Amino acid sequence: MTDTFATGVSPRTATRSHHPQQLSQLLRNLSLNAGPKITLRDLAAAMEDRSFGAFLVVFALPNLIPLPPGATFILGLPLIFIAWQMFASRRTGIWLPKRMGDYAFDNTTFFVFVNRISPWLQRAETLIKPRAWFLGSRFAERLVGLLALILAVVIFLPIPFGNWLPAFALAVIGFAHTERDGLGLAAGALIGILSLAVAGTVIFAAGAVLAFLF
Template identity: 25%
Template sequence: MSAEPLAQRLRAAADAHDRAEAADLRLSVGELVRLHDDASVAVLLMLMSALTVVPIAGAGTVLSFGLVVIAWAWVRGQDRVPLPRRLDGLTLNETWTRRCLHGLAWVYEQATRWLRPRWTVWSHGATRALWGAWIALMAAIIFLPLPLGNVLPSVSLILLGLGWMARDGIALLLSTLVGSAAVGYTVSLGHLALTALAPVRGWLGL
């Protein structure tokens, strides 16, 4: 499914949510996926990456494993992947349900406006293994308990999913740049942690 019908569907769902009289209207991850109809692996990657920044206890950990499953499907050339049961039932509260619906609608609307097929060598089938490894790398960073550590890898994977859907090589290039910044951020924090622990290691004789 292209970004334009997805934008229309998510915008309609967001507007319907705003008009609903129920005080506690919540959606699960599985229900968000089903709003995308028959979601491709690229759509699922984009959606799950966006959800990694939602402040739900343990969501980043669960979603990072789901992203590894997507990475493996990507390498194998599969365009569909079943959603793990535990992830399917992960439920957003009313506030984040509304924010996700509006946020996803906005993302697809911007994708419709700005993305188009270009530099298609970046989305050639021969690159699938490389992108699969990239997804796994970003998932590993998301798994780590770093302050704001989910943001950059999430943005990288959102750009990857949208770029692959639109066959837009510029979006894919931006994905690598943002992801490289995520790697740099992770390495920098690791270096700071090791520096801070140096006196303790010296005291222990390690």
């Protein structure tokens, strides 16, 4: 395995536990055991076969806050990159290009960040927890990846009021994926399908208005 790969997860690792460590504790342990710098590759390796979901959460959450015009182009591209791998890759964990994987940040800053979001994560973990996990095959994972990819494309497109709900759906899907929560994943998928219907309605309405005007 060359150093251009973030992590290579074997099928044995992917299925070794039905009750994985919670995300809040995993992030805290990563900070406590790492050196002065933490790279995105370190984060992906710590997440192992849950890295798809974790990175979906990381890049979906910023889309839930008011952003300047054009910001969705920047934040949507990483989501497309992650969701495409989830759908098309044979890997059970995310692959990062060398330049992206080498991106590093101070562990001190990361530790402060983890401490700040831990209370929120722990509250979410009381709702989203390991149960009814049904992604036991790569085919099932690809189906979820396909939905995630469609949602990521919708987030990327400049659709008025059409980005928040798909981003929320991806955040729920990603978090449920990291916690191995089948019910949470199903809820995220339903929200995602609803968001696609809303986005389609917005596009149809905008097209009708333009047709009327011109």
